[in-house]
Amino acid sequence: MSSKVIPLCPSQTIESTISDQALVAACGLGDRAALSQLFRRYHRDIFRFYSRMFGHQYPDLDDLCQKVFFGVWSGASKYKPHSPFRAWLYGIAVNVAKQHRRSERRRFEAFRNFFSTKTQDTQIDPTPHDNLCAKELALRANLALQKLPEHLRVVYILCEIEEMAGTEVATALGARPGTIWRRLHEARKTLKTQIEGGQQ
Amino acid sequence: MKPKAPQCPPSSKLSQMANEGRLDELQPHLNDCLACQKQLRSWKRLKEASQATPWARPHQLQAQAIENKLLAQTYSSPPPQPPVYKDLRWWGAGALAAGSFGLAMILWVPQGQKDIITEPSIASAKISTEAPQTKQWTAPYLEKKQPSCSKSSQKTQKLPALAFSHTSLNSFRDFEQQSLIPQLGFEGASSQYQVQLGELARVHSLARKVALPQNEQLELPPAPTQPKAPKKYKHSAPKRKKAVKPVAQAPQETVEPPTPVVQKPQPSAQEAVEDTFVTAFSLYQQSNYSQAAIAFEKLANSAKNSTLAADINYWRAMSLLKSKQQAPAAQLFKRQLLKYGESMAAAKAALQLAQLSLAAGDQEEAAWALSFAKRDANPKIRHAAEKLWQQYLSTDETQKAPSP
Numbered sequence A: 001m002s003s004k005v006i007p008l009c010p011s012q013t014i015e016s017t018i019s020d021q022a023l024v025a026a027c028g029l030g031d032r033a034a035l036s037q038l039f040r041r042y043h044r045d046i047f048r049f050y051s052r053m054f055g056h057q058y059p060d061l062d063d064l065c066q067k068v069f070f071g072v073w074s075g076a077s078k079y080k081p082h083s084p085f086r087a088w089l090y091g092i093a094v095n096v097a098k099q100h101r102r103s104e105r106r107r108f109e110a111f112r113n114f115f116s117t118k119t120q121d122t123q124i125d126p127t128p129h130d131n132l133c134a135k136e137l138a139l140r141a142n143l144a145l146q147k148l149p150e151h152l153r154v155v156y157i158l159c160e161i162e163e164m165a166g167t168e169v170a171t172a173l174g175a176r177p178g179t180i181w182r183r184l185h186e187a188r189k190t191l192k193t194q195i196e197g198g199q200q
Numbered sequence B: 001m002k003p004k005a006p007q008c009p010p011s012s013k014l015s016q017m018a019n020e021g022r023l024d025e026l027q028p029h030l031n032d033c034l035a036c037q038k039q040l041r042s043w044k045r046l047k048e049a050s051q052a053t054p055w056a057r058p059h060q061l062q063a064q065a066i067e068n069k070l071l072a073q074t075y076s077s078p079p080p081q082p083p084v085y086k087d088l089r090w091w092g093a094g095a096l097a098a099g100s101f102g103l104a105m106i107l108w109v110p111q112g113q114k115d116i117i118t119e120p121s122i123a124s125a126k127i128s129t130e131a132p133q134t135k136q137w138t139a140p141y142l143e144k145k146q147p148s149c150s151k152s153s154q155k156t157q158k159l160p161a162l163a164f165s166h167t168s169l170n171s172f173r174d175f176e177q178q179s180l181i182p183q184l185g186f187e188g189a190s191s192q193y194q195v196q197l198g199e200l201a202r203v204h205s206l207a208r209k210v211a212l213p214q215n216e217q218l219e220l221p222p223a224p225t226q227p228k229a230p231k232k233y234k235h236s237a238p239k240r241k242k243a244v245k246p247v248a249q250a251p252q253e254t255v256e257p258p259t260p261v262v263q264k265p266q267p268s269a270q271e272a273v274e275d276t277f278v279t280a281f282s283l284y285q286q287s288n289y290s291q292a293a294i295a296f297e298k299l300a301n302s303a304k305n306s307t308l309a310a311d312i313n314y315w316r317a318m319s320l321l322k323s324k325q326q327a328p329a330a331q332l333f334k335r336q337l338l339k340y341g342e343s344m345a346a347a348k349a350a351l352q353l354a355q356l357s358l359a360a361g362d363q364e365e366a367a368w369a370l371s372f373a374k375r376d377a378n379p380k381i382r383h384a385a386e387k388l389w390q391q392y393l394s395t396d397e398t399q400k401a402p403s404p
Helices: A020-028 A032-054 A061-078 A085-106 A109-123 A130-147 A150-161 A166-173 A177-199 B011-020 B023-032 B034-051 B060-076 B083-128 B132-143 B149-158 B166-170 B172-177 B180-184 B191-209 B234-255 B258-263 B265-285 B289-302 B309-322 B326-339 B346-360 B363-374 B379-393
Strands: none
Touching: A020 A032, A020 A061, A020 A085, A032 A061, A032 A085, A032 A150, A032 B060, A061 A085, A061 B060, A085 A150, A085 A166, A130 A150, A130 A177, A130 B034, A150 A166, A150 A177, A150 B034, A166 A177, A166 B011, A166 B265, A177 B011, A177 B034, B011 B023, B011 B034, B023 B034, B023 B379, B265 B289, B265 B309, B289 B309, B309 B326, B309 B346, B326 B346, B326 B363, B346 B363, B346 B379, B363 B379
């Protein structure tokens, strides 16, 4: 007996079809459901961004993510509907990261750096197995990324890893596109030098 | 790495084009240049390695917990205010500050000016009032020790004949312009009018006049017709010169403003076109080609005579090409060559048209477009055109070479 198989599609709610701009506008009017929807859409992106910025074992990723979306809530009324939402969101994320860095510096960041670098160093044991080469390269890239100056790291993460357009990144960081290209180029050069130096 | 050839684009430019996804513009060069290929490959490896770096994926429960905390935080904080109210709040504070400052100036300035002017002249008046001729009528006023401004203003209200503002009397020059000194006379002036003129004018006039010898008659000059400072006040000549300078400069300042008012509207139209162009181009850069094509089309219709018309046409054609509408794109590229043949983008348009024509099997048009590209000043475009020509059209070159 042959039975007909009906594919199960996830049901699309109304919220999932609303554009980001409309959700931000609703946030500006005090709609918390819209904020919830925005969080569900973008919290992974923000986690990924902060993982690359601070390291994936950073303990405060939750708080940072929460701060970003609270920034969306409190600044929603200032959002210009024609500007790209991702650029605006990442602009908030970058500002939150800067504030966090400043407050961390006040709290004796030296200790944190000491322990975090020590744990990261232990992860890079050279392995003879070929399958692990890519993983090792990724770990080296991760280390090199963490050593990159912050202004270069932000640009590299947004342009290369998050694959945002240069103009969007310029909007997010409030810089000129030419500055973004220059920083991206510098970041690539520095990363390449560090990774190649590590391999030798 | 091999050293780069001189025709290679700089690394920063290559990086920018790679990020913007415009490497197909450099494809003819990249096919030949090993150094650039290697550079791009290394960047690609680096990108892949960076994207493979570990990142913390939040668990569903963790995300739910953060969301709950976030919502709780929104309930505990005040709801977001529209920026209008915040602006109004600042405007209100600014207006209040400006108002209070203005009020303080109104209350403070007459008092301050009185102090500045009267103090030295009172001293000279005290010395000069020893002359018996002047003692008679100056005595009642010098007995009063610096009456307040409010009292003098009350007195001016009683006498409407010489009612003018107190501040105008503060200035010595204004005092003379009003030709009050001839009205008062010197010896026969009634005390009523002198009181009316206030302390400042009175003390100034006394300071200058009472020092004369007893038998000498005073000859006061007639009231000056022009508002310039008279020569009579030689003791304050250096100060006069300083005071006259801004008066002389004032007309220049009033003449200048009309010029920017006329010039302002000119850049606004051009700026509007440029802004729209940037918006449309950003759509193109965001790979939103169909909307970019629509935006460029609207712009092309509205800004036909603009200086950006050639660029608008080219990028409209590129947007159509990217959105896989080859036929209208080819028409627009052809139009670029025919109408905007002198533009910077004409040679690129020729290359694109040649490729489209070759794909469509129209070798005549391809040859015509390539002949256009081969004449371009840019060696890269010439090289690309030559390569295309040799690849597809070299067999019957003599027959299909178009007339320029």
